[in-house]
Amino acid sequence: MPRIYCFLPLSEGALVVLDAAASRHVQVLRAQPGDALTLFTGAGGQWQGTIERMGRSEVTVRIGGFEPLEREAARPVHLACGMPANERMDWLVEKATELGAVRVQPLHTAHSVLRLSAERAAKKQQHWQQVAVAACEQCGRNRVPTIEPVRTLSAWLGSAEAQAPAAALRCVLSLAEGARPWGELLRSATPTQPVWLLSGPEGGLSAEEDAQARAYGFVPVTLGPRVLRAETAPLAALALATLG
Template sequence: MPRFHCPVPLSAGAELDLPAAAARHVQVLRHQPGDAITLFNGEGGQWQATVLRMGRSDVAVRVDQFEAVEREPVRAVHLAMGMPANERMDWLVEKAAELGVASLQPLHTAHSVLRLNGERAQKKRDHWQSVAVAACEQCGGNRVPAVQPVADLGAWLRDSGGVAPLRCVLSLAEGSRPLAEVLRDTAADTAVLFLSGPEGGLSPQEDATARAAGFLPVTLGARVLRAETAALAALVQALS
């Protein structure tokens, strides 16, 4: 059944106009009054609903039955990444949302090609949030990962301590532990935060600063992976 993100309070029997983005999606799929759809608002679970009216730019629905469906991982996994350039960031956000990432933090780093500030940064953040929403609509996730405002790595590191008890930086430097080994020594429900670099990785100074801030250096193996591949490989290991 088609699924639509509806970030408003939902209750059985309520009749409401869908938010603009969801209404456009329903119209694009050419739904008609009487059609059954699924709504989720990101607070957990999902709602069965029925289309009541199709206007030129609005769609009215009746909220029917709540379904206590949860498809979220046992472990909350957060990802902070030096933004890869071009469409690779879109791809990374989409796939991370499909896998079940809890939040995404775009970062400026020394080797970052993509630089965003002001209104452009906000527009990109809004775009990536919409990519995450679409991924959750497709994959069945009922909790949409939050895309945080673009930040500079140094400033973000100073405030990252409360995100998760286990914080790891993906590193090729000597002394890094295999991620699989670290995860084996950690409770299955322990939240984890990964810091991953952009193309070219983190600089040696950034790697050292992350370690000094309490990040455990981990490695994914001997191969050098693309920025977006490394981030997703870490997510897969942590969410398995």
């Protein structure tokens, strides 16, 4: 059954006209009046619906019953990452959503290849948020992760978003000697303990940035002796944290 994101408030029995993006999605699927679909608002749970009318540019749906279904990971992970170049950030956001990240913070760092002006960064944030929505439609999540505005690492470290609760794990992926194995640290934590995970871009964080992260309480962790790509490392760490 098709799953469609709808940002409108929903209630049983209501007749709702889907927004342009959602309507196009339904039309691309070649759905017809009478077909069933599932709607979710991103705030948790999902609604059953039936298509009442297929117009040229809009679709009308009759809302059925609500299902308080959750598919979130037991361990909430907030991922901050130096943006990889080209389309790899799209891929990273998509897979991070599938793996259960609750927030993704794109970062400009010293070694970042991708540099975005303020206007372009805002457009990219909106694009990445839509990537996350599409990934939720595909994977079954009913809560859409937040894709934060692009920031510099220094600005993010000093922001409220980086100030994790006292009980949370704050970790930075690091190649430095003495970094603790990521799997070992997770096994010593509780299954629901929140994680703030920081990962660098191509070339990793600079020595100064690594030191700055540690000064803010981020513990260096390692995924092993191999050097993973900028889009692979955070996803591998995320998978261990949410699927284990």
